Amino acid sequence: MASSGTGPRVLVLAGGLSHERDVSLRSGRRVAEALRAAGCEVTTRDVDADLLPSLESDRPDVVWPLLHGSTGEDGAVRDVLELLDLPYVGAEPAACRRAFDKPVARSVVAAAGLAVPTGVALPHSVFRELGARAVLAALVDRLGLPLAVKPARGGSALGVSVVEEPSELPRAMVDCYGYGEVALVERAVRGTEVAVSVVADEEAPRALPAVEIVPAAGTVYGYDARYTAGGTEYFVPARLEEKAASAAAEAALTAHRTLGLRDLSRTDLIVDxxxxxxxxxxNVAPGMTELSLLPQGLTAAGDDHGWVYRRLVERALARRG
Known part of the structure; x- marks a missing residue:
């Protein structure tokens, strides 16, 4: 649905076929509403076989991909937008691929000096061929407990488990492989879980106030905790000492720059x-729902969401020249 406006004509892409479709649709609605309030003319649409003919016949000024999961964060849709010479908000395809593949991103940011939990990436095929029992024993012996098990590519904490006892590990691996071919198993770091978002500013990226994440007792910050009202308590800014808050902000900025991102990102951290x-x-396509972390950071910074989003659109439009 389009609306009249005096600003750029923006097409918000939301939906798709990933497990995170519902979150994407909600993110798209929120961003579209904020952009309209800031004077942009906005159309929202799904990703389907009619998308490319639509883009060719009625070209927007800028596209904002708000697609979560593989198609939205692995750079593929952005590759197509570049083929069509359409400017878009967000990272370029190669940078998306670096960030979306968690084992690759770990290596890149570790080389830049960030602390990264000890871990290993295990394809399902190797897990089967070497024998599940032996591999599970080696994981516990080498990494210790607790462990975090997550798909190497994916978002919204789908397929993510925290393993406290060896008996929990087989189920965690099965759940993880249900969402991807490769499992990333890391030593779970104890501490304060925070998310630090980065947005483009006039001269350089800036880190927003850290959002502290406190899931309900006995739960992890999984899909339901993220997108169900009351499932998680948030503290913005996070309850960190000033030095730790500065270190978290710098870590998010380092990840943003080192991975080659632009416009916006969100980095998830544990502060010990x-x-x-x-x-x-x-994350190169952070959630933008009413419960999402980047919007909470904007509010804590005193920013008007619509005008921040409009500036990102205008930056994308300026790159065309």
Whole structure:
């Protein structure tokens, strides 16, 4: 549905066929509403076989891909937008691929000096061929407990488990492989879970206030905790000492720059008792729902969401020249 406006004509892409379709649709609605309030003319649409003919016949000024999961974060849709010479908000395809593949992102940011939990990436085929029992024993012996098990590519904490006892590990691996061919198994770091979003500013990217994440007792920050009202308590800004908060902000900026991202990103961290931020992952298409973390950071910074989003659109439009 389009609306009249005096600003750029923006097409928001939301939906898709990933497990995160519902979150994408909600993110798209929120961003479209904010952009309209900031004077942009906005159309929202899904990703389907009619998308390319539509783009060719009625070209928007800028496209904002708000697609979560593989098609939205692995760079593929952005590759197509570049083929069509359409400017878009967000990272270029190669940078998306670096960030979306968690084992690759870990290596890149570790080389830049960030603390990364000890871990291993295990394809399902190797897990089967070497024998599940032997591999599980080696994981516990080498990495210890607790462990975090997650798909190497994916978002919204789908397929993610925290393993406290060896008996929980087989189920966690099965759940993880249900969402992807490769499992990333890491030593779970204890501490304060925070998300630090980065948005483009006039001269350089800036980190928004950290959002502290406190899931309900006995739960992890999984899909339901993220997108069900009351499932998680948030503290914005996070309850960190000033030095730790600065370190978390710098870690998010380092990840953003090192991975080659632009416009916006969100980095998830665990800040340990010594104040060291440990890198978990960076998202190139952060959730933008009413419960999402980047919008919470914008509110804590005193930013008007619509005007921040409009500036990102205008930056994308300026890149065309």
């Amino acid at each position: 008792a010594e104040g060291t931020p440990w890198f978990l992952e960076t």
